[in-house]
Amino acid sequence: MNMAAGSSNSGRRFSLNGSKLALALVVLILVYQVVIPLAMVIWTSLKLERPGEAGFFDLSFSLANYVRAFGSRDFWQATWNTLGFALVSTALSFGLGTFLAWVVHRTNTPFARLIGVITLGRIIIPGILITVSWILLASPSIGILNRSLEALTGLSPILNIYSFWGMVWVHSLEMTPLAYLLLSAALQSMDPRLEEASAVAGAGHGSTLRKISLPLALPAVGAAVMLLLIYTIEAFEVPLLLAGRAHFRVYTTEIYFNTARTPTDWGLSGAYSVAILILCAVFLAVYFRLVRHGERYQTVTGKDFRPRRIDLGRWRYFASAVSLSLVFLITGLPFLVMLYASLLRRYQPPSFEVLQGMGLSNYREILDDPAYSIDPLWNSTLVGLGSATAVMLLVSVMSYFVHKTRMRGRKLIDFFGFAPVAMPSVVLGTAFLWFYLLVPLPVLGTLTIIALAYVTRYMAVALRFVSTSMLQIHSELEEAAAVAGGDWWRNFRRIYLPLLRPGLMAGWFWVMVHAYRELTIALMLARSSNRTAAVIIYDLWENGSFPQLSAFGVLIFGLLIVLVLIGQTIGKRFGVQEQV
């Protein structure tokens, strides 16, 4: 294999100690964790028989599932709708996320850290609760905001959450933290000298952000836009709860309507997955073209480098007020609705009578049975810690081979690392269940099988987090270390991992939090002893207790905020330090 170190300006043969072993390990894990499930999905999409039926393993294939999936005019109408929904939502969440990341990490805005923590707090609240909270806030009939506006203006109803713009609003707020995290990772590793040069040349803050900071963060911008688009196309909770009443059908609801029957139509599901996979391949190709001049984004070099914040002067108070208002809308308002609902026996709009009847009975009932509250929270913590750490280490090595070597097939590693984003959770969960039913490893019913599935599920987004940071690191650092005689693993551990800290921490946090939220895979692989917090959320939801579900959401929120603060404290001890 022809492997060459250095991004694009070095043709040096790639023969560092340990690297071949690491590469072999990465390839093996990719085959085991991604290629096999992916092959199962593609195979199923080409079969008319269900898994388990006679003929499923025969070498006769059919395109009938594809014809069924894409043959109707309604489907293409839904696809067109989805495109509009995805573009508007992506633009809004990208704008909000970028602004918040810049304010928090690149300026001296007051309460910046608080703004950052509250933004991240949004990821912690389960998606179902957020969507329902917005229904309770902006439903034309019972929305608290609508009632307040009616009292003020006499007009009713002003807001309608059951509309295209309602969907865009809720989904954009859902996605803003992802854009924030990706851009944060890039902005934290920005070389301040380039911005200072811009300022010396007379450019204002906005102009510097537009012409210097964002172009330098192009890999992060590209990754953010790509992930936002894909996640919006795959968005399920918001369309399912709001789109029906908005009379608006999108890709995922169309898939749901066409496949959600007993028995599940695996062939049709597989065909849809392959279509999303092809879309991801196209996005990835565009992304690679965008970042083809990798050396242009290398802001972390051998020279002294410490990120420094921009002084906004008096504008810092304005930036603080705008940002605090935004994070109040993104996290604060839905959290308050959740907190309010958690104190009720039955959800009712606020009134004096309702406030009098508030109490902590929902919390007592949940905590009354540790097997149903503490144990699943502990399971989620273990799964989150394990899968987040494993996946971040894995994608760090993958990203190194993709962006810091010129070996043949490196883009294939990126493609397979990114491919799981195209596999719906239900398909991925089934693939893992089937695989471990056939392979007699003792993981069924354990937390290990869920953690393994999560490694695959979150590999794509984790890879983008780390790739963004990897592209910012100049290869001269590794070359200098190699000259000094360090072996590959030591150099990787001592140079790359600390410098990747912003991307690693952001990605780790994302995966960790989603281990509490991810439902479909956890449900499919759950048995008596490996229930996670998400399974409890679903049970509470199914059993009809929105107030109890809210109470559980508040408990998760509190726990994860503590974990985030611990993580931030630990993270501050390593990696690039800020210049005060």
Add this chain to the structure above:
Amino acid sequence: MKSFVSFLRACCLVYGLLATSFAGQVYAAAAQSPEAIYAELAKLKPEDRAKRIEEGARKEGKLNFIHTFRGKLARDHVRLFEKRYPYVKVEMADMGSQDAAERFIAEETAGRHLTDILSLAVPDLPVILKQDLFANYPTPATRRVPKKFEGFLDKDNRWVPWYWSEHGISYNTNLIPADKAPKSWQDLCNPAYKGKVSFDPPETRFMVGLYVMMGEDKFQAWLKCMGENQPIIQRGHTQRMNLMLSGDHAIQGDNFLYVGAEEKKKDPKTPYAIVYSAPILAYAGVMVINKNTQHPYASALFSDWTLSDESQKYVADEFRGPLIGKHPYLPDNVKVVTFGYVGDDVVERLHGYWNKYIGKKK
């Protein structure tokens, strides 16, 4: 070298133990299949049969069960059984009926007989029935099922019905006074309720119930007029019920009635009423035993217990539909239309009608 030889010996020992254990299992399974055991049990007098089952279950000591009740509801049900039969340890997973069916098929197809018994909704049975995965289990326990629910029984004894689920019409009494409320399914087409009636996205069970009650032509006509009345389509039975009780909309065109009834029990001021004059659509929840169960006696014990007074009282106390005894909130004179499953071709047509008249309206 010496240590390598020791390692090889250890491997051989472990392999030998595993092989012996596996062969033992195969032998045990081959000695008498669950269905053969059940056929023998069927020849015994009820008291002898019960004694034999209990003895067998005591020896097995374990049961792997998939419950389609969820969370605490499922756990408390199983705890009752474990309290009654403390020598049987139940390993339980709880999930939706459709997921349970899919998982069971996957396990059996892979040759991993991990589940002994599972609870399923009858409309989800056909896919498993096609693969012949259920044990024939004749049991005197089903003699207790009253005549009005005999339609839930299977002549081939492949399942034991133990509760029933209901779909019906309900409304928010703050938004609609009783005299203005709908009285029948057909009333939902009344223009007075335009944009006020909510449904889940197309749901096979509900549509099959209406199909059985109305017949195909009337069902199609009803969907057509419902479509013209601009129904609210929103995913999530419980969520829709909660939203309706909060005043978000007025009428549930299709929902489980127990959610609102439970709320009303907790808080009598809850603005909830059921339309008793419209027939209730009912399907059974049944226990099915795996043809390859590793614990045939414990499975039989659990299956029979679900029809016991103890289990049925639990079902009623939790506001689900018991087969034996009084229903917790439905009056005796309410009309109940029972249904099971229909052919794939019918299901396909019903979904087609939904898409034509309701689903595709923009």
